[in-house]
Amino acid sequence: MYNPLPLIQSFFAALALLVLLAGCATTPPDSVLAVPAPAQKYAAIVVDARTGKQLFEVSSTAQRYPASLTKMMTLYLLFEALDSGRVSKQTQIPVSDHAASQPPTKLRFRRGESIDVDSAIRAIVVKSANDVAVAVGEYLGGSEAQFAAMMTSRARQLGMTSTIFRNASGLPDGGQMTTARDMAVRGMALHRRFPQQFHYFSESDFMFRGRLVRGHNDMLGRVRGVDGIKTGYIRASGFNIVTSYNADGRNLIVVVMGADSARQRNDHVEALIQRSLSPTTDGAKTRLMFAEQ
Template identity: 95%
Template sequence: MSNLRPLPLIQRVFAALALLVLLAGCATTPPDSVLAVPAPAQKYAAIVVDARTGKQLFEVSSRAQRYPASLTKMMTLYLLFEALESGRVSKQTQIPVSDNAASQPSTKMRFRRGESIDVDSAIRAIVIKSANDVAVAVGEYLGGSEDQFAAMMTSKARQLGMTSTIFRNASGLPDDGQMTTARDMAVLGMALRQRFPQQFHYFSESDFMFRGRLVRGHNDMLGRVRGVDGIKTGYIRASGFNIVTSYNADGRNLIVVVMGADSARQRNDHVEALIQRSLSPTMDGAKTRLMFAEQ
C-alpha cells in the first residue's frame, strides 16, 4: 500500500447530525436532509439496503473500488459455513495452525507451532477478535493453500453477484490487488444472513471464552443501537475504518455498509445516522445532501 498517501482527515460535523435528527423528528414534508460524512471523499463509500426487498435506500460511491480490510473475513466465514453445511467439517474439527498462519501480524490469537483450534472457536475468533492467524489457518485447511483459498473466495463472490470483488488472502491484511465495493459487501452481508440463519448468531456475539480467558470484540455497534445484530468491522491504513452492519427489529431488516471512515467512533456515528434516516417515515423520498467538513 506504499503508493497510497494519507489524505487530509475529515472531522465530524455535529451540527449536521443534529439537524438530521431534527428533520427526522419534526418534518411533515421532508426537505433535503444533511448527513455528515466521517471520511476523506476519496475513501468514503456507503450503502443502505432493505434486506427484505433488496431496495436501495441510500448510496454514495457504492460501486467505487475500495480496500475491504477485515470485511474480507466475511467471505472466509461464508466458505467455512458451507463446509459445515456439507459435512466436510464439524464444529469439533481441529484446524491446524501452520507456521505461516501463526506468523501473521496482529490482530491474532497468538498460537504456537503445532497448535490447533476447533471450528467453533475458530468462527468466534474470526468474528469477534478478527484473528488473522485463525483466518489464514482456515483458508489453508479448506483451500490447501491460502492462494487457492483466495481463488475460491473470488469464485464464490462471482456466484453471489459480487461483480467487483477480488480476494487475495483470507484475512484482509494489506494487498494492492484485494479490492471490493460497498455494494458487494452489502450483497455478502445479505447472503450470510439468508443462507446461514442458523450460524448468524455468531455475528451478534461481543466476547467469548478461550483457554480460560475472556476475548473481547471490536464491534461497538452491538448494544449501541437497538436492533443491530452484527456483522463485521475492518481496518487497514489504506482503507480507513469499514463496517457492515445488520439491523433487524420491528419488521425492518437493513444492511448498512460504511467504508473509509477516519475512526471507529466516526464510522459508528455515521452508521447510526444512516439507520435513523432509513427508518424514519419522514425520510421516504427525501433527498440527502452530504456535508464534508474542511479540517
C-alpha cells in the same frame, strides 16, 4: 506532471453542497448527514434486506479496500463446509507457521497448535484474528492463495462482480478490492443462507483457553436491533463496517467504508439507520456534509 488531487478535493468539497437524494413525495426540510473523512475513501450503501431495495448510496460501486470485511467471505466458505458435513464444530484446524506469523490482531498460537471450528468462528467474528482466518483458509483451500481464488469464485456466484480476494484475512494487498455494493450483497447472503449461524455475528466476546477475548464492534448494544456483522481497518481503507439491523419488521444491511475513525464510522452508521427507518425518508432531501480533509 499533472496532479489531479486538488481537482478531486474540490469536487468533494462541492459535493457537500449538493442534494444527492430527492424523493417525489412532499418534501420536508433538508436533513444533513455528516459523512466521515476522507471523502476519497468514503463509500456507503443501505439496502432493505427483505426486498433488496436500495435506500441510500454514495460511491457504492467505487473500488475500495475491504480490510477485515474480507473475513466475511472466509466465514461464508467455512459455513458452507459445516453445512456440507466437510467439517463439524469440533473439527480441529491446524495453525501453520505461516498462519501463526500473521500480524495482529491474532490469538498467538505456537507451533503445532490447533483450534476447533466453533472457536475459530468466534475468533474471526469477535477478535478478527488474522492467524485464525489464514489457518481456516489453508485448511479449506490447501493454501491461502488457493483459498483466495475460491473466495473470488464464490463471490462471483453470489453476484459480487467487482470483488477480488488475495488472502483470507484482509491484511494489506494492493490487488484485493471490493465495493460497498458487493459487501452489502455478501451481508445479505450470509443472513439468508446461514440463519442458523448468524448468531455468531452478535457476539461481543468469547472464552478461549480460560481467558475472555473481547471484540471491537461497538455497534453491538449501541443501537437496538443491530445484530452484527463485521468491522475492518487497514491504513489504505480507513474504517469499514457492514452492519445488520433487524427489529420491528425491518431488516437493513448498512455498509460504510473509508471513515477516519471507528467513532465517526459508528456515528455515521447510526445516522443512516435512523434515516432509513424514518417514515419521511422517501420524501426527504439529504445533504452530505464531508468532514475537513
